[in-house]
Amino acid sequence: MAGYVRFRLATILASFLLCLPAFSQCARVVGMTQTSGSEVDSEYYSKASTEYCSTDFSQVSYEDVKAACPAYAEQGASAACCAAFNTKACQYEAQVNNFGSMCPILFINYLGMAGPYPAGYFVGPCVDGTKGFCIRK
Numbered sequence: 247m248a249g250y251v252r253f254r255l256a257t258i259l260a261s262f263l264l265c266l267p268a269f270s271q272c273a274r275v276v277g278m279t280q281t282s283g284s285e286v287d288s289e290y291y292s293k294a295s296t297e298y299c300s301t302d303f304s305q306v307s308y309e310d311v312k313a314a315c316p317a318y319a320e321q322g323a324s325a326a327c328c329a330a331f332n333t334k335a336c337q338y339e340a341q342v343n344n345f346g347s348m349c350p351i352l353f354i355n356y357l358g359m360a361g362p363y364p365a366g367y368f369v370g371p372c373v374d375g376t377k378g379f380c381i382r383k
Contacts, residue, residue: 297344297346297347297348298347299341299347299348299349299352300341300349301338301341301349301353303338303349303352303353303355303356303357304352304356306338306353306356308334308356308357308360308361310330310333310334311327311330311331311334311357311360311361312360312361313330314326314327314329314330314331315327315330315331315361315363315367317361317362317363318363318364322367322370322371323367323368323371323372324371327371327372328368328371328372331357331368331372331373331379332372332379332380332381334357335353335378335379335380336380336382338353338380339378339380341353342378342379342380343377343378343379343380344378345378350378350379353379354368354369354379
């Protein structure tokens with residue numbers, strides 16, 4: 247039961263941290279935009295919240311990220327850690343950059359539980375929440 251509660255809290259926090267820009271598509275999905283209720287596109291909202299995620303992120307091996315990213319590091323994610331995170335995210339680029347589905351949230355939550363990493367560990371140092379998780383340079 248405690249694991250479920252932790253997972254739900256991490257999901258909520260990840261949603262918030264990924265949607266910081268108030269007008270981003272992700273923020274629109276979780277209802278954090280600055281539009282009034284009458285302006286919300288309910289068809290888009292209902293589709294986004296139920297869109298299928300084609301990858302079962304609970305079955306993905308996160309060992310390569312865990313090897314590069316020490317859990318609970320005082321300084322947060324290092325450059326090597328962010329490189330490993332980006333490599334893993336880019337293996338699932340279509341899913342983790344699709345804020346019209348639950349895929350990005352599922353990806354970051356299962357990775358967080360695999361670490362275990364505290365909420366927000368990768369957000370900021372590795373991603374800014376506006377371009378998705380996979381960032382091709």
